[in-house]
Amino acid sequence: MILAIVLLSGTAAVLADPPEPWLKGVASAILPGAGQASNGDYGDAALHFGVFAVSVYGALRYKDRSDWLDADERYDEDNNREFINRTTLHYDYAVRLASDTTLYSGYAAYRDARQRDNSGFRTPAPRESLGDLARAPFSFNYLSRPTTFIPLAVEVALLYHYRDSKDAYAIYRADDVSERDLHVFNLTANEMTAVGEEAFFRGFLNNEFSSRYGDGTGLAVSSVIFGLAHTGQGQTANALQATAAGFYFGWLHQKNGYTTGEGVALHYWFNVLAGAAAIHNGGRAELLHIQLPF
Secondary structure, rough: OOOOOOHHHHHOOOOOOOOOOOHHHHHHHHHOHHHHOOOOOOHHHHHHHHHHHHHHHHHHHHHOOOOOOOHHHHHEEHHHHHOOOHHHHHHHHHHHEEEEEHHHHHHHHHHHHHHHHOOOEEEEEEEEOOHHHHHHHHHHHHHOOOOHHHHHHHHHHHHHHHOOOOOEEEEEOOOOOHHHHHHHHHHHHHHHHHHHHHHHHHHHHHHHHHHHHOOOHHHHHHHHHHOOOOOOOOOOOOOOHHHHHHHHHHHHHOOOOOOHHHHHHHHHHHHHHHHHHHHHHHHHOOOOOOOOOO
């Protein structure tokens, strides 16, 4: 995020009146609703901030519980395993909602500002709504495209090939979490992530940087920022893997006239398939949680 702000502010007037669309997008990515308020959309501003605030409050409440699993307890990186209980699962819901709300809010503020005044931009203004993006993973128009189903077919083949390997990622659950709970989370949370990440990194950053610097440089910059936003912890991609994926998603975005729907569809099902495989590879496990009295 810091790198994105530095690059965005390098060639634009921060004190422009009215503020540049990118500044409104960054404002909402830092504090959801801030960019909407700057656009005069106070109802949307209140909604974005409200969802963010409630989800952060929920995450803090779950994190404060005695059975919440921190990273050291949760992730066994040496054996490609992850452990989860109900408290930590609920915490994940709240954190995912908070983080993806910030990403979508940044995109939405930028989109609305561009739609009001698109003068000076070489790329088309973003137009896709939250509903458009949320429906994208279930659109036959996107799923029937070779640029979507071929990468997914390759992923399925790789997941099947490595299903019995010791390197296959696995999620083990406590007695208070069912396999159904994990599948519901997988389907729901990855919808938030696909919409939020594609909206922000492609709908906002790839569009803005491509308008400023050209398609090639814009694609490279937005992809590197996308990569740096990934830590590789647990089942998430590391920075190098995410950068490579960012190039493909960004290329799709440009190829489709700077629309984000196909990227959302591919991103969603790619994550869902990986998550379903990890759930299948895992099972129940006894989780030992020790709390020292100091």
